[in-house]
Amino acid sequence: MNRRENLKLLFTGTVGTGLLLTGCSPEEKALPENALLSGGTIGGRTEEEKQRDQELLSETFFTDDERKKLSTLVDIIMPKDSESPAATEIGVVDFMEFMMKDQPANQTRMRGGLMWLDFEADEKFGKVFNELSESEVIQIVDEVAWPDTAKPEYEGGVRWFNMLRNLTCSGYFSTEPGWKYMGYVGNTPNAWDGVPQEVMAKHGFQLEEKYLSIYLKPEDRGTIIQWDDEGNVTG
Amino acid sequence: MSFQIKSSGDSYDVIIVGSGAGGGMASKILSEAGLSVAVVEAGGDFDPAKEEDRTQLRPPWESPRRGAGTQIRPFGDFDAAIGGWEIDGEPYTRKGDSEFDWFRSRMVGGRTNHWGRISLRFGPNDFKRASIDGLGDDWPIGYDDVKPYYDKVDKLIGVYGSKEGIYNEPDGFFLPPPKPRLHELYLKKGASSASIPMIPSRLSILTRPINKDRGACFFCRQCNRACQVYADFSAGTCLVHPAMKQGKVDLFTHSMVRKVTSDDSGKATGVSFVNVKDMKEYKLKSNVVVLGASACETSRIMLNSKSKTHPNGIGNSSGVLGHYLHDSTGASRSGIIPDMMGRERYNEDGTGGMHMYTPWWLDNKKLDFARGYHIEYGGGMGQPGYGAGGNMDSMRKYITDEFGKPSPNGGYGEGLKKDIRQIYGSTVGMSGRGESVPRFDNYCEIDPTVVDKFGIPVLRFNYKWTDQEINQAKHMQDTFEEILTGSGAQLLGTKPGADTLYGLAAPGRIIHEVGTARMGNDPKTSVLNSNSQAHDCKNLFVVDAGSFVSQADKNPTWTILALSWRTSDFIVSELKKKNI
Numbered sequence: 099m100n101r102r103e104n105l106k107l108l109f110t111g112t113v114g115t116g117l118l119l120t121g122c123s124p125e126e127k128a129l130p131e132n133a134l135l136s137g138g139t140i141g142g143r144t145e146e147e148k149q150r151d152q153e154l155l156s157e158t159f160f161t162d163d164e165r166k167k168l169s170t171l172v173d174i175i176m177p178k179d180s181e182s183p184a185a186t187e188i189g190v191v192d193f194m195e196f197m198m199k200d201q202p203a204n205q206t207r208m209r210g211g212l213m214w215l216d217f218e219a220d221e222k223f224g225k226v227f228n229e230l231s232e233s234e235v236i237q238i239v240d241e242v243a244w245p246d247t248a249k250p251e252y253e254g255g256v257r258w259f260n261m262l263r264n265l266t267c268s269g270y271f272s273t274e275p276g277w278k279y280m281g282y283v284g285n286t287p288n289a290w291d292g293v294p295q296e297v298m299a300k301h302g303f304q305l306e307e308k309y310l311s312i313y314l315k316p317e318d319r320g321t322i323i324q325w326d327d328e329g330n331v332t333g
Numbered sequence: 334m335s336f337q338i339k340s341s342g343d344s345y346d347v348i349i350v351g352s353g354a355g356g357g358m359a360s361k362i363l364s365e366a367g368l369s370v371a372v373v374e375a376g377g378d379f380d381p382a383k384e385e386d387r388t389q390l391r392p393p394w395e396s397p398r399r400g401a402g403t404q405i406r407p408f409g410d411f412d413a414a415i416g417g418w419e420i421d422g423e424p425y426t427r428k429g430d431s432e433f434d435w436f437r438s439r440m441v442g443g444r445t446n447h448w449g450r451i452s453l454r455f456g457p458n459d460f461k462r463a464s465i466d467g468l469g470d471d472w473p474i475g476y477d478d479v480k481p482y483y484d485k486v487d488k489l490i491g492v493y494g495s496k497e498g499i500y501n502e503p504d505g506f507f508l509p510p511p512k513p514r515l516h517e518l519y520l521k522k523g524a525s526s527a528s529i530p531m532i533p534s535r536l537s538i539l540t541r542p543i544n545k546d547r548g549a550c551f552f553c554r555q556c557n558r559a560c561q562v563y564a565d566f567s568a569g570t571c572l573v574h575p576a577m578k579q580g581k582v583d584l585f586t587h588s589m590v591r592k593v594t595s596d597d598s599g600k601a602t603g604v605s606f607v608n609v610k611d612m613k614e615y616k617l618k619s620n621v622v623v624l625g626a627s628a629c630e631t632s633r634i635m636l637n638s639k640s641k642t643h644p645n646g647i648g649n650s651s652g653v654l655g656h657y658l659h660d661s662t663g664a665s666r667s668g669i670i671p672d673m674m675g676r677e678r679y680n681e682d683g684t685g686g687m688h689m690y691t692p693w694w695l696d697n698k699k700l701d702f703a704r705g706y707h708i709e710y711g712g713g714m715g716q717p718g719y720g721a722g723g724n725m726d727s728m729r730k731y732i733t734d735e736f737g738k739p740s741p742n743g744g745y746g747e748g749l750k751k752d753i754r755q756i757y758g759s760t761v762g763m764s765g766r767g768e769s770v771p772r773f774d775n776y777c778e779i780d781p782t783v784v785d786k787f788g789i790p791v792l793r794f795n796y797k798w799t800d801q802e803i804n805q806a807k808h809m810q811d812t813f814e815e816i817l818t819g820s821g822a823q824l825l826g827t828k829p830g831a832d833t834l835y836g837l838a839a840p841g842r843i844i845h846e847v848g849t850a851r852m853g854n855d856p857k858t859s860v861l862n863s864n865s866q867a868h869d870c871k872n873l874f875v876v877d878a879g880s881f882v883s884q885a886d887k888n889p890t891w892t893i894l895a896l897s898w899r900t901s902d903f904i905v906s907e908l909k910k911k912n913i
Contacts, residue, residue, distance in 0.1 A: 139411075142411075144415060151397065177746055193399065243745050256726075264724070267725070282714065301515065314509035314510065321542070
């Protein structure tokens with residue numbers, strides 16, 4: 099089932115229990131991330147929430163200059179590799195733009211860090227950050243990317259980069275390609291029947307004997323339960 | 334929209350304020366007894382089966398904030414509960430350096446749209462704590478009075494669990510429990526090594542169907558988003574809407590109750606409320622008024638219901654109304670289990686909560702605090718959303734390469750990406766939820782100077798933890814370390830110490846606040862009698878956790894449901910006898 103059919107079925111309400119959200123085939127990966135970032139959260143919204151999302155989406159926080167800095171940095175934090183795309187390819191900067199407006203308490207910290215980049219670039223190389231070469235950028239990143247070994251004078255920069263790393267990772271792994279890379283396979287039709295046997299064996303676990311007879315058996319899920327007067331399941 | 338303007342002449346047998354666990358149950362039982370019922374709810378209608386209300390099974394990219402919490406959905410953008418800790422235009426205040434955070438949900442079903450579905454019965458000891466430790470008061474009723482109603486609630490609503498035969502953790506009519514997840518097996522190993530029990534959890538999620546109207550769980554692990562097939566309990570889907578389908582129930586949404594009206598004899602005559610859509614005042618009349626607005630909101634309504642015969646608020650001749658407010662204690666800790674790093678991928682969503690938990694297992698006579706706590710566990714390969722891959726500035730060092738060399742904290746690039754994949758699903762956490770000792774000095778009252786946007790005076794909270802709760806939190810932290818270490822976990826963060834009250838959460842944070850209109854046999858020291866009927870207003874009843882004398886180390890919902898059913902039966906019987 100492709101994404102569009104899936105959504106269509108969801109909206110017409112014809113999908114039964116347990117048949118939702120089948121995996122999409124690779125060619126279906128026309129990424130919805132950017133498109134959805136323009137529409138606000140889907141589902142169950144109050145009027146106030148719809149209005150707020152629209153307001154936030156209509157405002158602009160980052161300048162072009164800041165976006166360029168961020169694009170460089172997020173792709174250093176989460177670069178393209180043989181298994182997954184680069185952060186900028188899946189809308190991570192757009193996600194950050196939204197989060198700055200959604201959680202304005204982070205704005206000053208974020209903007210301050212981005213401004214500091216120009217100070218540091220000037221100190222080190224006599225240029226603004228966006229004109230640095232790749233290796234010059236990395237030299238600055240290395241000053242703030244390693245919390246346990248960073249020089250004390252970069253303490254503030256480290257805190258800022260921690261926030262940037264966290265936001266980049268949030269924006270990266272909360273996408274379909276992020277799920278794929280992580281290997282997340284939940285929210286697929288499934289009756290939970292415990293940890294797969296080979297995994298149990300590998301980790302050296304066995305189910306407790308005394309519960310074996312009472313654990314849910316997937317084949318019983320369609321039958322209305324019955325008890326005797328003592329609360330024992332009889333059917 | 335279900336709001337209908339009623340002229341002030343309309344009268345019902347019963348008005349129920351609030352549509353959560355207590356109000357929802359009362360609406361079902363009273364309407365099925367043939368009474369005409371009005372349910373008055375401050376928020377809007379909500380039905381997760383309707384596509385427009387559905388947040389279940391939405392991936393994080395359907396939210397521009399990727400599921401991060403907001404003011405009105407602090408537990409995440411897809412959480413079903415609408416309201417939160419702070420609601421615009423509906424403030425509350427705190428006196429002095431009191432801490433109290435008040436979580437409210439403005440919607441049909443109330444906070445049952447959010448909760449963890451942990452459905453524990455109070456045990457025989459939980460109703461008689463004063464007799465055991467000399468602190469606080471006994472309930473005027475005991476487990477035997479409530480047991481038949483717990484049984485009925487189990488059968489009507491459904492709860493999975495296992496029969497264990499533990500005296501103070503009574504068994505019920507359980508649906509089959511799901512098998513444990515991998516991290517729960519690791520934690521169980523740790524608990525066993527510390528001689529701490531860990532048993533199948535008891536959650537109101539239908540692992541098997543209980544009737545034809547609700548589906549069985551399909552294991553998406555998202556009960557907090559409300560279930561499209563009604564496989565989890567919420568008061569809207571399981572009680573209020575089914576009651577409405579039978580007829581005899583009118584639902585008034587967006588209706589914020591100002592006060593209970595009364596006549597010269599002091600008898601309740603109905604409610605006065607503001608329609609939050611047109612901001613106009615309306616009145617409804619009834620023979621009986623049932624309050625189920627939540628412990629604090631109910632006491633607020635009663636305190637605001639002043640009249641000649643009820644100068645301190647309706648039902649408050651004792652001066653106890655609002656007092657004995659108490660929430661569960663809460664503290665937590667987390668760890669990371671190296672043996673679970675780089676684990677095999679499979680779908681381990683399971684139900685929308687833990688599959689195993691720890692009931693209270695010790696004897697307080699040997700401890701420096703009076704009451705117990707249970708432990709809730711978390712972990713596993715949850716859905717990556719907002720926050721995924723986070724905290725690598727402090728957690729990356731727990732990842733080692735094949736030569737045992739740890740990764741450096743922080744960093745960037747392909748190596749960081751791989752480490753995030755490696756660490757995914759290997760962190761575990763646990764939280765204690767304990768019983769606090771109810772105190773007269775912990776209370777909510779009307780703030781004499783602040784009103785909300787409807788002009789209704791608001792609550793002011795006065796609340797302090799005592800050594801009982803602080804020592805309990807200290808004990809929790811020791812226990813958590815013992816279990817985590819026994820599980821083979823490395824402890825994350827530093828152990829919370831005395832400076833943070835051992836990580837003890839601020840009052841209100843656990844959202845189990847109870848006790849503000851407590852029941853008792855003595856009208857001088859309690860607001861309600863043992864049937865949750867106001868001592869000084871015979872046709873006024875409370876069906877939320879306001880009536881609790883003490884809260885036990887159990888989540889209150891199952892007891893709210895059982896007591897609401899019991900009180901509803903009493904109302905029907907008293908009406909038949911023409912006593913009210």
